[in-house]
Amino acid sequence: MISAEKALRIILDAVPAARGESVRLGRAAGRTAAEDITSGDDIPPFDNSSMDGFALRCADVASAGDGHPVRLTVAGESSAGNPYGKRLRTGTAVRVMTGGVIPHGADTVVPVEHAEPAGECAVLLRSPSPRGAFIRRKGEDIRRGRRVIARGELLTPPHVGVLAAIGRESVRVAVRPRTAILATGDELVPPGRTPGPGRIRNSSSYALMGMVKESGGTPVFLGIARDRKKAILKKVAEGLASDILLLTGGVSVGAHDYVGEVLHRAGVEIRFWKVNIRPGSPLLFGVARRTLVFGLPGNPVSTAVTFLQFVRPALRRMLGRTEIFPPRFTAVAEEPLDPAGTRRSYLRGIVRREGGTLRVKTTGSQSSGVMTSMLLANCLIILPEGGKRMSAGSEVEIEFLRDPAFAHDGGGNDA
Amino acid sequence: MISAEKALRIILDAVPAARGESVRLGRAAGRTAAEDITSGDDIPPFDNSSMDGFALRCADVASAGDGHPVRLTVAGESSAGNPYGKRLRTGTAVRVMTGGVIPHGADTVVPVEHAEPAGECAVLLRSPSPRGAFIRRKGEDIRRGRRVIARGELLTPPHVGVLAAIGRESVRVAVRPRTAILATGDELVPPGRTPGPGRIRNSSSYALMGMVKESGGTPVFLGIARDRKKAILKKVAEGLASDILLLTGGVSVGAHDYVGEVLHRAGVEIRFWKVNIRPGSPLLFGVARRTLVFGLPGNPVSTAVTFLQFVRPALRRMLGRTEIFPPRFTAVAEEPLDPAGTRRSYLRGIVRREGGTLRVKTTGSQSSGVMTSMLLANCLIILPEGGKRMSAGSEVEIEFLRDPAFAHDGGGNDA
Numbered sequence: 168m169i170s171a172e173k174a175l176r177i178i179l180d181a182v183p184a185a186r187g188e189s190v191r192l193g194r195a196a197g198r199t200a201a202e203d204i205t206s207g208d209d210i211p212p213f214d215n216s217s218m219d220g221f222a223l224r225c226a227d228v229a230s231a232g233d234g235h236p237v238r239l240t241v242a243g244e245s246s247a248g249n250p251y252g253k254r255l256r257t258g259t260a261v262r263v264m265t266g267g268v269i270p271h272g273a274d275t276v277v278p279v280e281h282a283e284p285a286g287e288c289a290v291l292l293r294s295p296s297p298r299g300a301f302i303r304r305k306g307e308d309i310r311r312g313r314r315v316i317a318r319g320e321l322l323t324p325p326h327v328g329v330l331a332a333i334g335r336e337s338v339r340v341a342v343r344p345r346t347a348i349l350a351t352g353d354e355l356v357p358p359g360r361t362p363g364p365g366r367i368r369n370s371s372s373y374a375l376m377g378m379v380k381e382s383g384g385t386p387v388f389l390g391i392a393r394d395r396k397k398a399i400l401k402k403v404a405e406g407l408a409s410d411i412l413l414l415t416g417g418v419s420v421g422a423h424d425y426v427g428e429v430l431h432r433a434g435v436e437i438r439f440w441k442v443n444i445r446p447g448s449p450l451l452f453g454v455a456r457r458t459l460v461f462g463l464p465g466n467p468v469s470t471a472v473t474f475l476q477f478v479r480p481a482l483r484r485m486l487g488r489t490e491i492f493p494p495r496f497t498a499v500a501e502e503p504l505d506p507a508g509t510r511r512s513y514l515r516g517i518v519r520r521e522g523g524t525l526r527v528k529t530t531g532s533q534s535s536g537v538m539t540s541m542l543l544a545n546c547l548i549i550l551p552e553g554g555k556r557m558s559a560g561s562e563v564e565i566e567f568l569r570d571p572a573f574a575h576d577g578g579g580n581d582a
Numbered sequence: 583m584i585s586a587e588k589a590l591r592i593i594l595d596a597v598p599a600a601r602g603e604s605v606r607l608g609r610a611a612g613r614t615a616a617e618d619i620t621s622g623d624d625i626p627p628f629d630n631s632s633m634d635g636f637a638l639r640c641a642d643v644a645s646a647g648d649g650h651p652v653r654l655t656v657a658g659e660s661s662a663g664n665p666y667g668k669r670l671r672t673g674t675a676v677r678v679m680t681g682g683v684i685p686h687g688a689d690t691v692v693p694v695e696h697a698e699p700a701g702e703c704a705v706l707l708r709s710p711s712p713r714g715a716f717i718r719r720k721g722e723d724i725r726r727g728r729r730v731i732a733r734g735e736l737l738t739p740p741h742v743g744v745l746a747a748i749g750r751e752s753v754r755v756a757v758r759p760r761t762a763i764l765a766t767g768d769e770l771v772p773p774g775r776t777p778g779p780g781r782i783r784n785s786s787s788y789a790l791m792g793m794v795k796e797s798g799g800t801p802v803f804l805g806i807a808r809d810r811k812k813a814i815l816k817k818v819a820e821g822l823a824s825d826i827l828l829l830t831g832g833v834s835v836g837a838h839d840y841v842g843e844v845l846h847r848a849g850v851e852i853r854f855w856k857v858n859i860r861p862g863s864p865l866l867f868g869v870a871r872r873t874l875v876f877g878l879p880g881n882p883v884s885t886a887v888t889f890l891q892f893v894r895p896a897l898r899r900m901l902g903r904t905e906i907f908p909p910r911f912t913a914v915a916e917e918p919l920d921p922a923g924t925r926r927s928y929l930r931g932i933v934r935r936e937g938g939t940l941r942v943k944t945t946g947s948q949s950s951g952v953m954t955s956m957l958l959a960n961c962l963i964i965l966p967e968g969g970k971r972m973s974a975g976s977e978v979e980i981e982f983l984r985d986p987a988f989a990h991d992g993g994g995n996d997a
Contacts, residue, residue, distance in 0.1 A: 192773060193803075196792030210953075212777060217951060247831075248768030248809070250780035266769055266880065268780040303951040315954060323984055324792030325956035328882050331773040332785035332953065353663025354681055358607060358746040362627060365665035365683040370747035377611030377739030388608075394663070416662075465681065467743050497938030523912030523977055536632060536718040538625075538747065539730060541740035562938055569738055 171511045174442045181454050182484040185341040195322050198340035199486040204316040206333040209306035214269040218301045221260040221282050222273035225298040236291040276301035319489040341486040346384040347406035348375050350391045351417040371415045371470040378474050382482045396429050403433045407458045416465030435460050445507030446535035447473040467538040472513045495564045498525035509554040515544035586926050589857045596869050597899040600756040610737050613755035614901040619731040621748040624721035629684040633716045636675040636697050637688035640713040651706040691716035734904035756901040761799040762821035763790050765806045766832040786830045786885040793889050797897045811844050818848045822873045831880030850875050860922030861950035862888040882953040887928045910979045913940035924969040930959035
């Protein structure tokens, strides 16, 4: 039985890098950059106005005051996409719209609400303006030649916007790792069937498909293999064509021997079996050429927890992702929290915010058979090895289970 | 100029409910339940073992001790999917695998590591066992008739697992709102073109497409309309076939008049224009029959912020989502934070964890022209209306911009 840290180290050391592929801009969000991206242009490409107003020379209005306004002739207009082509002459102003090019010769913008119309073709200014006011400078956002996105970054929607702005119609991203999912067990029937005596419906495979997708992989469901060496061997061989193979079930003490034998015969080198965690201790990990093989415990809670703690970091590492672990937060326990023996424990928790503090309690029964605990939970509470009971009021570490944008409604929002 | 709260209230009051549709289990993750889901079965469907071990009668081993072990005959085996069909007789045990049915007559499981083999067909037990140990009871996870998922819940992968477990092959979910995106502006060229003088590439539409998708909608890009009433009117009419129409640009003081006129001619009733926020104050909102129309400011930061604060909650409300706002967290300012005048301000921030505390600073320049601020940021800092400067050390409210599973690596993780 090895520690969670050691298990993770063994897994991460074995992860090969995913290949890269080119995708069109419209499909880039959610992918991982497989290249450093440098801008070939200054952004913005020209000095432009950040307000609707008048572009003018700062010097022309330096003497303006409430009792002695300066009158400037409006020589033309510069709206976004329609520049004023000429040079601005002393004593004149150009009407400029937000995003419009600042005409040559102008160095300042006065917002429309601070200029007083004086007939059709003139404005009165009643105060001086600081040079450069309301001008967005060429290259102020992105300087030509600057690296704007680094290899390994997740491409969020704003990243895709920046790619568009610098003229990239396609981008090189990491290929989604093909992740085969194989359920094993004589007891399993597909969800559409009514289970006979002693049978249950296969559920873990469906949860895994969603988790693989969320983590950046492409799930490939291989179906259910009966507990026969030949049946499992055939499916395992099929799964080894993928980047990752996830088996569920078949890793408990009784089942392990022949699943181990099957994996060995399929050319999988087992790197570890059993980790000092709960739930999920029978976790198995092996490698066959370039394929990572995980034997996940069959019950849904253990499957989900071991996926999140061990498979997801491997998937992200394979993608070349800079950040592979979710951040941890500190929360105050609202009730005493009991670890599972001396193992590192992942309790299903409900965290809420109270003022500036996160407070967490468990979902109730921490039996790994209670899959509904994963519906109630919005976080995992991680208790370290050693078996120390955490009394109510203790600070504990949590990881959110979902995007907190969905996780809970901690108050403090509008409407 | 109305407040952000009032603007949100006006928007949310106008949101119609999305229709429902049935999807197969494999496509359900990430969708919103449009029905309450009740289980027709007890889960687990029978008492089963949570360990590999021996099922026996508690009374048979009540007198067991280290010096006077009890010997039980092993009468058979019950593995997952292959129950032991007979009734357990006094003085016997049945070898049981994890998930295997507890035979009739047995009331306790002793894990294999606590039983001592005694020849081929017997075991010695050297201690008594509490009745019911290591048995998962029928219905202990889900009681038949229980509502397991409520309408309006986001279907996460564990939800999909539960649907599979209760035998649901398909589920009714909210139809993804069709969300049309129309960029307006003479200055805009597509990303593949080199912008001429005074022109820039359209970038906001690409970021918006990703944000719409992440928020549960289906983006439909209508392209770029030149600043001509006829061109915009044609595209707006096309966009009104969608559930939501997002226009970018054309809402500044200079452009507003004719965009307003176009919307009016297209049958859009404007509900508000201008909100007391920064960035994004020229936000416009209107309604045409069942279509929500948002005029978002054209520069990328304002587009993103107004989308997140005003469009995303509307999209989620349309989906019937129970939780429509992201949770807010409290963080300690690492530097003085200046609001934008007296408006509610959304600063782009970088939050990190230090011990049990979140600490936040800005990304630097808060000019709404600096779109790279959205790449650096992992949160928005929300400063209330009123214009009070927050000194370093103050507590402020933040919202994560992305799934914190990606947002930052705050330390405290393994390996």
